[in-house]
Amino acid sequence: MLVREAMTSPVVTIPPSATVRQAIRVLDEHEITALPVVDGGRLVGIVSEMDLLLGEFEADPRAFARPRTAPSGSAGPGTPSPRHVGDVMTREVETARPGTDVAELAELMMRTRIRCVPVLDGPAIVGVLSRRDLVSVLARGxxxxxxxxxxxxxxxxxxxxxxxxxxxxxxxxxxxxxxxxxxxxxxxxxxxxxxxxxxxxxxxx
CATH class of the missing domain: 3.30.1340.30 (Histidine-containing Protein; Chain: A;)
Structure with a gap:
């Protein structure tokens, strides 16, 4: 079986200029775990749920029994700017072609623990193959x-x-x-x- 017969298409992508929170909402809405990052029609990276969640949660002071007094009103000048996808994405991306053998790619994904592989036809991204796609193939009766x-x-x-x-x-x-x-x-x-x-x-x- 070839990758084009198992991949998910069309592809949900996101630009590097999107904020981390925007990307998290896209993952949630589409129930996926990673997003190819596309800039001007060109694949420039991939961002996973782990990349996006890192640093998004602050410690709750109630867990340490030391309540902190939060400043009232608007955020002060020390408040960090929203992070963007381009700041947290993985730039070195493993890709596949539509004619790649699924067995070969599945072995690579298991060996390297990659969750999602973008599929390119020339420079254009035409699909993604994820672990969920592989499970769906094997689940066919x-x-x-x-x-x-x-x-x-x-x-x-x-x-x-x-x-x-x-x-x-x-x-x-x-x-x-x-x-x-x-x-x-x-x-x-x-x-x-x-x-x-x-x-x-x-x-x-």
Whole structure:
């Protein structure tokens, strides 16, 4: 399966000039954990919920039993200016292409603990692949995967029928087709989201 078949698109992005609070609201509204940062149509970074939350909460004096007297009225000259996304984002971003193999990217994400990878087609960001996307792919039921595999290999025509069984995302194709048709059927089956592996059992005509 390729990244373009599992990624989320269109993409929710944010500019580096947005404030941290604005970015937090976007994450909350869209129920996501990270945002690609785009400036002038170009990917310049990524900001995660951890980046945004860092430093946003002050200690509550009640927790230390030492009440502090807060100044009344408007904020004084010492009040810090609102932080912006460009101040807290990660600038070195791991990216993928739509034609990248999902298995390869999933291994990278698990190894490096990256939560979200922007997908670029040239300079344009066309999607994101997150851990949630990977879980959604794996959560697809075997019956649905079987239907999709049957639909995919139907491209071979009625002259090369296959029986299809699926167990935990593992697909087995059984049929009397020749070697070229079996290779094509295997490739087509592997394009179906949720397929972990494909095996072929030739059946004598």
């Amino acid at each position: 075997d019956a649905r995967i079987r239907d999709d595999v049957l639909a995919a290999i139907a491209e071979l025509g009625p002259g090369a029928p296959f029986d299809v069984s699926v167990d935990g995302g593992a697909v087995e194709l059984r049929g009397a087709a020749g070697e070229p048709a079996r290779r094509i059927a295997e490739v087509l089956a592997r394009t179906v989201p949720g397929v972990r592996q494909v095996s072929i059992r030739p059946v004598r005509p």
